[in-house]
Every structure is written in structure tokens, then in C-alpha cells.
Amino acid sequence: MFDLLIFGGTVVDGSGAARRQADVGIAGGRILAVGDLSAQPARQRHDAVGRIVCPGFIDVHTHDDRLLLTSPAGPHPKLTQGVTTVVTGNCGISLAPLLSNETPPAPLDLLGADDWRYDRFGDYLDALEAAGPALNAACLVGHSTLRVRHVPDLRRPATAPEAERMARDLADALDAGAFGLSTGLYYPPARAATAEEVIAVGAPLSAAQGLITMHIRDEADAIDDALREALHIGQALGVSTVLSHHKLIGQRNHGRSVNTLAMVDTAALSQPVCMDCYPYNASSTMLLASRVGQSREVLVTWSVGDPSAAGKSLFALARERGCSPESLVEPLSPAGAVYFAMHEDDVRRILGHPLTMVGSDGLAHDAVPHPRLWGTFPRVLGHYARDQRLFSLETAVHKMTGLSARRFGLRDRGLIAQDHAADIVVFDETCIADRATFEQPTAPSAGIDAVFINGQLACAHGHTVNAHAGQVLRRQRSF
Numbered sequence: 001m002f003d004l005l006i007f008g009g010t011v012v013d014g015s016g017a018a019r020r021q022a023d024v025g026i027a028g029g030r031i032l033a034v035g036d037l038s039a040q041p042a043r044q045r046h047d048a049v050g051r052i053v054c055p056g057f058i059d060v061h062t063h064d065d066r067l068l069l070t071s072p073a074g075p076h077p078k079l080t081q082g083v084t085t086v087v088t089g090n091c092g093i094s095l096a097p098l099l100s101n102e103t104p105p106a107p108l109d110l111l112g113a114d115d116w117r118y119d120r121f122g123d124y125l126d127a128l129e130a131a132g133p134a135l136n137a138a139c140l141v142g143h144s145t146l147r148v149r150h151v152p153d154l155r156r157p158a159t160a161p162e163a164e165r166m167a168r169d170l171a172d173a174l175d176a177g178a179f180g181l182s183t184g185l186y187y188p189p190a191r192a193a194t195a196e197e198v199i200a201v202g203a204p205l206s207a208a209q210g211l212i213t214m215h216i217r218d219e220a221d222a223i224d225d226a227l228r229e230a231l232h233i234g235q236a237l238g239v240s241t242v243l244s245h246h247k248l249i250g251q252r253n254h255g256r257s258v259n260t261l262a263m264v265d266t267a268a269l270s271q272p273v274c275m276d277c278y279p280y281n282a283s284s285t286m287l288l289a290s291r292v293g294q295s296r297e298v299l300v301t302w303s304v305g306d307p308s309a310a311g312k313s314l315f316a317l318a319r320e321r322g323c324s325p326e327s328l329v330e331p332l333s334p335a336g337a338v339y340f341a342m343h344e345d346d347v348r349r350i351l352g353h354p355l356t357m358v359g360s361d362g363l364a365h366d367a368v369p370h371p372r373l374w375g376t377f378p379r380v381l382g383h384y385a386r387d388q389r390l391f392s393l394e395t396a397v398h399k400m401t402g403l404s405a406r407r408f409g410l411r412d413r414g415l416i417a418q419d420h421a422a423d424i425v426v427f428d429e430t431c432i433a434d435r436a437t438f439e440q441p442t443a444p445s446a447g448i449d450a451v452f453i454n455g456q457l458a459c460a461h462g463h464t465v466n467a468h469a470g471q472v473l474r475r476q477r478s479f
């Protein structure tokens with residue numbers, strides 16, 4: 001007997017294969033059978049007639065390290081999108097391992113201010129398990145976090161003994177179940193790190209077959225060199241490389257994704273490499289003067305220096321105050337911002353590339369966040385697949401499920417198939433849509449009926465039903 005039978009729906013199984021009519025039978029948190037099961041007994045039945053039934057979405061690029069430890073009151077930014085698994089610790093910044101009473105330097109503060117209490121990565125995973133996360137979590141170790149811990153002067157490369165200490169922490173984290181290392185060479189705490197440093201720190205990845213995700217050193221004028229460096233690091237380590245939120249910043253770089261994607265295609269012939277991307281032509285991170293100068297508009301997402309600036313245009317504030325936008329960066333900091341600095345053609349080209357997965361890069365602790373935090377996955381399905389016909393619904397689902405699971409080594413997730421974990425989303429393809437905008441960034445998405453995580457109903461019509469259905473996923477060693 002099934003615990004749950006999702007019947008009458010159209011299954012898009014996450015592999016990219018064409019849709020088919022099928023019921024899905026679940027027991028013990030796993031998918032037992034897929035097919036015509038209508039006559040079979042079940043304790044509960046979920047009517048999916050006229051709906052798409054697909055694997056739960058995997059958000060491969062998140063900064064949800066701290067969000068996962070809490071149960072937000074009201075709608076959940078990820079559950080309401082149909083996300084069932086998140087990859088945390090991206091862009092070089094992870095909550096662990098770091099023990100500190102002080103707020104570490106930006107951008108680590110994007111993770112929130114007061115939770116730096118995990119001396120070992122395994123302590124964080126244990127705390128997450130004890131808290132009972134809302135979603136499944138696959139966690140990465142941040143290179144910048146390791147630098148803050150072991151390199152007293154962040155303006156220089158690590159010495160050999162410092163790199164050795166960072167590598168030991170990484171090995172310890174991989175043993176505890178971390179999926180790999182993330183880097184953010186773009187950001188101040190890691191800018192002085194050389195490729196050789198990253199290769200030395202990442203050495204334990206090779207034997208463990210963990211992966212490396214990279215917020216590359218430059219996404220603007222010097223992107224070609226930055227890409228070459230990232231690909232070199234991945235190749236030297238002999239591990240799977242994920243290029244984070246691939247994009248082109250600044251007007252004079254618009255259109256260059258033709259070249260960068262060709263570079264990735266060439267590299268993919270000789271090393272495992274893929275990318276993630278969010279479906280917007282504006283980015284968001286800490287407030288940085290260099291990024292302000294590359295943007296046609298900048299919105300402040302939070303500010304300690306002037307909290308009233310949150311949600312306002314930096315350019316309008318500068319006009320009001322009779323100064324340059326760049327000169328406001330220091331008085332507002334620490335702060336975050338949304339930058340309008342990409343071209344839609346590059347976003348479409350990158351999102352449509354067969355090696356591109358969907359990742360939100362949302363920042364859950366921003367006062368006025370980028371709408372990607374609440375809208376990424378329904379926006380790909382509604383705006384880009386259905387309305388713009390950038391790709392089929394099957395391809396869109398594959399980019400947020402099967403492809404992501406395979407690339408991150410989530411062996412029993414990302415597909416509607418026998419013996420896979422029962423992470424499942426039921427949605428209406430005619431009306432699925434993101435509702436979050438730059439003006440209303442926390443509006444929940446529309447069109448998602450039900451979200452099941454490990455066989456349990458976690459979210460129904462936008463309302464959280466079970467905020468603790470997730471599991472801490474621990475990378476399995478490949479012997």
C-alpha cells in the first residue's frame with residue numbers, strides 16, 4: 001500500500017524526456033512506482049488532474065546557510081517556488097567553519113550577522129539536522145570563510161602553512177559530508193588569493209571527488225582571463241567545476257556571452273564543467289563602488305549606515321544629495337544593492353545553454369531583496385519557457401532538477417523515477433508565474449498547488465504545511 005498516490009497528472013520526469021500521463025506511488029519517503037496506479041490502494045491520494053507533476057526544484061546557488069536554521073513566519077521564499085533542495089555556501093562564503101563574536105568582513109555578512117559559532121563544518125551540519133531544515137540541504141565550504149579563519153591579513157595570498165590549514169579544514173568538512181568548495185575571488189577577502197592558493201586549499205577535493213563552484217574573479221572587462229583561471233583550477237584539481245551565476249556586467253561587455261559560452265563548450269570537451277544562472281538581467285550583492293560605475297541603475301537592498309536607504313535608488317539619492325553615487329557607498333556601508341548591468345540577450349543565451357542549471361543566488365536576509373529570492377523558478381517556467389518559448393517545459397524542468405542532481409552528485413534526487421526520494425512539485429503550467437518584482441520583491445509565486453519533500457506535504461497553495469520535512473544531505477564518498 002502506498003502512503004501517498006499522486007494521480008491523474010502529467011509527469012515531466014526531470015530527465016528532459018517528453019511528458020507523459022502517469023500516477024506516482026510513494027511510500028517511506030520514496031517513489032515506489034510510476035505508471036497507471038489508479039486501482040492501487042493508498043492511505044492518501046492527491047488529485048493532480050490537469051497539472052504537471054515533476055521533481056522538486058534544486059536551487060543550486062543559494063546563500064541559505066542561516067535561513068535553513070530558522071522557520072520563517074509566513075510564506076517561505078523557497079517552498080513557495082517548489083524548491084525542495086538547496087545548495088548552500090556559494091561564492092566563497094559559508095557559515096562554517098568559523099567561530100567569531102564579531103561580524104566578519106563583507107560579503108560574509110550577507111549570511112546574517114550573529115551566527116558564527118561553528119568551529120567545525122560537521123558542527124554546522126549537526127545543528128542543521130537538529131533544527132530540522134525546511135528543505136534538503138547540500139552544503140559547500142566557502143574559501144573566503146576559510147581565509148577569514150586562517151589568513152590574518154586578507155590583502156595578501158595565503159602562505160603555504162595557511163593554505164595547508166585551510167586544506168585540513170576542507171578535508172574535515174568533506175569527511176562530515178560537505179559537497180565541495182566554493183570560491184569568490186571577485187570579493188575583497190579573496191581577491192589576493194592566487195590560483196595556486198585555491199589549488200592548494202582545494203587539494204582534498206581530488207581524492208574525495210568533491211566539486212568546486214566559482215564566483216570568478218571578474219564578470220566584466222576581464223572575464224576571459226577570469227574564466228580561464230577558473231577552468232585551470234578545476235582542471236588542476238581534476239574535479240567537476242561549476243561556474244557560478246554566469247553573466248556579463250557592463251554595457252561594453254554586452255554580447256560577449258557568445259565568446260564565453262564557446263570557451264565553456266571547448267573546456268567541456270576535456271573537463272567536467274557546467275554553470276548556473278538566475279533569470280534576471282539585474283544582479284545583487286554587497287554595495288561596491290566598482291559595480292556602481294558599471295550599472296545603469298542601482299537599488300539599495302539594505303544599509304547599516306543609513307537603513308532608510310533600503311529600497312531606494314542610489315542614483316536618485318545621489319541627485320537629491322548633490323553628490324556622485326559612488327561617494328554614497330562609504331556612508332551607506334555595510335550595505336547591499338541590486339545592479340542593473342546585464343543585457344537580456346546574454347541572460348537568454350546563457351540560460352538556454354545546455355550546461356546551464358537554474359540557481360537563485362537569493363539573499364534571504366536583505367531588507368528589500370532582489371526578487372530572484374522569491375521568483376526564480378516560477379519565472380523560468382512561466383516567463384521564459386511558456387511565454388517567451390526560450391525552451392520547452394521539459395528542458396526548463398531538467399535545468400532545475402535532473403541536470404542539477406547529476407552535476408552535484410545527488411544520486412537519488414532530481415527525477416521522478418523508482419527508488420528516488422519523493423521530492424515532488426505539482427503545478428499548473430497555464431498560470432505558473434513569478435509575482436516578485438523589484439518594487440514588490442517578496443510576493444510569493446502563483447500556480448504551484450503542492451510541494452512534497454521526502455514524501456511529506458511541505459507547502460500547499462503557498463502555505464507552509466511542514467517546515468521541517470527536509471534532510472541534511474551528506475556527500476557519499478565514491479570509493
Ligand SMILES: [Zn+2]
Nearest residue numbers: 091215244245
Ligand atoms: Zn556570487
